[in-house]
Amino acid sequence: MPADTVSVTGWGRTAPTAARLIRPRTYEEAALAVRECGPRGGIARGLGRAYGDAAQNAGGAVLDMTGLDRVHAIDADGGTVLCDAGVSLHRLMEVLLPLGWFVPVTPGTRYVTVGGAIGADIHGKNHHVSGSFSRHVLSFELLTADGRVGTVVPGTPLFEATAGGMGLTGVVLTATIRLQPVETSLMSVDTERATDLDDLMARLTGTDHRYRYSVAWIDLLARGRATGRAVLTRGDHAPLDALPRGTRARGEPLSFRTSRLPAAPAFVPEGLLSRTTVGLFNELWYRKAPRARTGQLQRIPAFFHPLDGVPHWNRVYGRGGFVQYQFVVGHGREDTLRRIVRRISARRCPSFLAVLKRFGEADPGWLSFPVPGWTLALDVPASLPGLSGFLDELDEEVAGAGGRVYLAKDSRLRPELLAAMYPRLDDFRALRAELDPRGVFTSDLSRRLHL
Amino acid sequence: MKDAFGLPQSLLVLGGTSEIALATARRLIARRTRAVWLAGRPSPGLDEAAGQLRGLGAEVRTVAFDALDPAAHEDTLGKVFAEGDIDMVLLAFGTLGDQAHDERDPGAAVRVAQTNYTGAVSAGLVCAGALQAQGHGSLVVLSSVAGERARRANFIYGSSKAGLDAFAQGLGDALYGTGVHVMVVRPGFVRTRMTAGLPEAPLATTPEAVAAAVELGLRRRAETVWVPGALRMVMSALRHLPRGVFRRLPV
Numbered sequence: 001m002p003a004d005t006v007s008v009t010g011w012g013r014t015a016p017t018a019a020r021l022i023r024p025r026t027y028e029e030a031a032l033a034v035r036e037c038g039p040r041g042g043i044a045r046g047l048g049r050a051y052g053d054a055a056q057n058a059g060g061a062v063l064d065m066t067g068l069d070r071v072h073a074i075d076a077d078g079g080t081v082l083c084d085a086g087v088s089l090h091r092l093m094e095v096l097l098p099l100g101w102f103v104p105v106t107p108g109t110r111y112v113t114v115g116g117a118i119g120a121d122i123h124g125k126n127h128h129v130s131g132s133f134s135r136h137v138l139s140f141e142l143l144t145a146d147g148r149v150g151t152v153v154p155g156t157p158l159f160e161a162t163a164g165g166m167g168l169t170g171v172v173l174t175a176t177i178r179l180q181p182v183e184t185s186l187m188s189v190d191t192e193r194a195t196d197l198d199d200l201m202a203r204l205t206g207t208d209h210r211y212r213y214s215v216a217w218i219d220l221l222a223r224g225r226a227t228g229r230a231v232l233t234r235g236d237h238a239p240l241d242a243l244p245r246g247t248r249a250r251g252e253p254l255s256f257r258t259s260r261l262p263a264a265p266a267f268v269p270e271g272l273l274s275r276t277t278v279g280l281f282n283e284l285w286y287r288k289a290p291r292a293r294t295g296q297l298q299r300i301p302a303f304f305h306p307l308d309g310v311p312h313w314n315r316v317y318g319r320g321g322f323v324q325y326q327f328v329v330g331h332g333r334e335d336t337l338r339r340i341v342r343r344i345s346a347r348r349c350p351s352f353l354a355v356l357k358r359f360g361e362a363d364p365g366w367l368s369f370p371v372p373g374w375t376l377a378l379d380v381p382a383s384l385p386g387l388s389g390f391l392d393e394l395d396e397e398v399a400g401a402g403g404r405v406y407l408a409k410d411s412r413l414r415p416e417l418l419a420a421m422y423p424r425l426d427d428f429r430a431l432r433a434e435l436d437p438r439g440v441f442t443s444d445l446s447r448r449l450h451l
Numbered sequence: 452m453k454d455a456f457g458l459p460q461s462l463l464v465l466g467g468t469s470e471i472a473l474a475t476a477r478r479l480i481a482r483r484t485r486a487v488w489l490a491g492r493p494s495p496g497l498d499e500a501a502g503q504l505r506g507l508g509a510e511v512r513t514v515a516f517d518a519l520d521p522a523a524h525e526d527t528l529g530k531v532f533a534e535g536d537i538d539m540v541l542l543a544f545g546t547l548g549d550q551a552h553d554e555r556d557p558g559a560a561v562r563v564a565q566t567n568y569t570g571a572v573s574a575g576l577v578c579a580g581a582l583q584a585q586g587h588g589s590l591v592v593l594s595s596v597a598g599e600r601a602r603r604a605n606f607i608y609g610s611s612k613a614g615l616d617a618f619a620q621g622l623g624d625a626l627y628g629t630g631v632h633v634m635v636v637r638p639g640f641v642r643t644r645m646t647a648g649l650p651e652a653p654l655a656t657t658p659e660a661v662a663a664a665v666e667l668g669l670r671r672r673a674e675t676v677w678v679p680g681a682l683r684m685v686m687s688a689l690r691h692l693p694r695g696v697f698r699r700l701p702v
Contacts, residue, residue: 057586
């Protein structure tokens with residue numbers, strides 16, 4: 001199999017390391033790659049959307065799984081799909097929407113693979129209703145460290161270790177996923193503004209249950225009484241009769257159309273995203289949102305994946321890259337959330353992609369991120385002075401409140417805090433020690449955090 | 452592994468009693484560094500340095516290392532890397548020599564060159580190979596402004612640092628894209644034991660300031676770091692002075 005030594009980073013473009021990139025085209029090639037990956041092990045990689053070092057393996061092998069991209073079978077009556085791990089959610093939408101089905105969970109980008117969705121146990125705007133991705137996985141085939149392939153079903157330790165296990169239990173080869181029925185490919189969206197953080201939390205607590213999808217964009221640069229002001233966008237798949245008669249949309253209610261702008265340039269000067277530019281952007285974004293609007297029809301990309309419209313948007317942070325920080329704290333810990341939002345606002349972190357969401361029930365994965373409560377995600381340029389120490393302080397707040405940070409986004413957590421954040425870490429380590437005693441599955445993330 | 456800010460979890464210091472190196476180690480231990488190797492000639496000073504860093508919470512081990520014995524470098528340093536990944540190597544050994552004395556004693560002058568240059572070539576290549584095999588890591592090389600343009604007052608030391616600096620730059624280019632980052636640090640006059648008693652040069656700095664510049668350089672994945680930063684401009688002017696003028700400068 002051809003293998004190139006290449007420099008690899010996550011989506012945040014920090015901490016590059018070199019690895020042999022192997023692109024298996026068959027399950028046998030994948031098994032061979034795992035058996036022969038050498039002393040520094042291997043890790044599966046999908047479309048590289050994890051922000052940190054989860055899909056890097058310095059000095060070892062990285063299995064680019066996007067070569068395994070077949071959709072094997074769709075049960076258009078029962079609403080399930082069997083596909084390879086390297087299939088993207090974008091591809092699934094292309095093939096499923098015309099049949100009246102949608103992926104059960106989508107994150108803020110549809111350019112993630114099914115394997116990555118299981119490995120990170122991703123969540124979306126419907127977490128408060130539908131839970132994480134792995135809750136909709138009926139089974140998957142896992143290639144383990146011994147080079148064998150087995151079927152894994154929910155309720156077993158291997159399933160729960162693999163869901164959110166960051167690829168460290170094995171390589172997912174195929175998965176069977178339960179789908180969400182839809183009548184149209186459009187979203188019916190309600191938008192409203194919240195004047196501050198308390199208003200925002202009250203609105204989310206009070207009315208989230210009415211919506212299948214809910215998220216709030218939050219202005220972390222707003223200060224004073226406006227601290228935590230936000231724009232809520234919530235909605236559901238539009239039913240057929242919500243589409244005006246005689247329009248093209250009504251004629252082809254299930255067509256999936258996407259459009260993309262030109263890609264971000266390869267070189268962007270450092271400091272383009274400064275407090276001034278981001279402050280201006282945030283002000284405009286907040287002002288342009290209607291105070292209250294209901295039933296607006298939006299396409300799926302506009303509602304779920306606005307950033308996918310700009311290929312390589314991660315380049316706008318310049319060569320220094322950026323850090324995405326996402327944490328969750330439980331219900332009853334609103335004070336911690338308030339304090340953190342105030343601290344970020346006081347520190348003037350130029351973050352224009354901050355979102356707040358209310359999670360539903362916790363998911364079964366041992367290292368799955370969601371727990372019932374509040375999750376805040378923000379992007380910050382890595383070059384911001386003092387950012388490392390500041391995020392360490394936020395970690396202490398989060399851990400002290402029984403919360404956690406999201407491993408799929410992490411690139412800088414202090415390893416000592418991990419066990420407090422993930423109580424089932426010991427079970428995970430024990431299962432790994434038994435299943436993979438030689439540590440075949442290794443990533444920069446697992447080295448850094450001793451997973 | 453280094454984190455998103457380039458902060459290492461494990462550190463190997465070559466020249467384990469260097470004040471600049473220890474200031475850097477203290478700073479990095481306060482961030483993410485937990486495992487430290489101090490390589491140097493066995494001495495009470497080395498043990499004392501190790502003890503001091505242990506007091507900060509790091510797990511510190513010492514290893515016998517002599518820049519003047521390049522034949523042993525592969526073996527000595529290979530054992531360190533065999534114990535686990537090294538995220539950052541700080542090549543900090545060096546000697547100033549005594550210019551006036553060394554001009555009359557070629558043997559002593561050669562020892563300065565062997566320590567600062569050939570010793571560093573050997574140790575640098577051994578570490579570069581090990582870092583490349585692990586696919587990540589930073590090699591931070593302590594050069595000096597003295598290597599930018601050799602001065603009458605200390606050209607033996609200066610020429611050795613010039614060689615080291617050129618070597619490290621070339622090594623950095625050779626390792627580009629391999630996951631290994633080479634950073635050349637060019638401090639000006641640093642107030643340490645090595646410079647005690649010497650007349651202080653303009654823009655003199657401290658080991659702590661060099662350590663801070665190293666941390667910043669790691670975050671930026673910089674290839675060259677001047678300490679203080681203003682020296683970059685000063686030296687770029689000095690570099691272009693005609694010989695006759697440069698010779699007469701009171702530096």
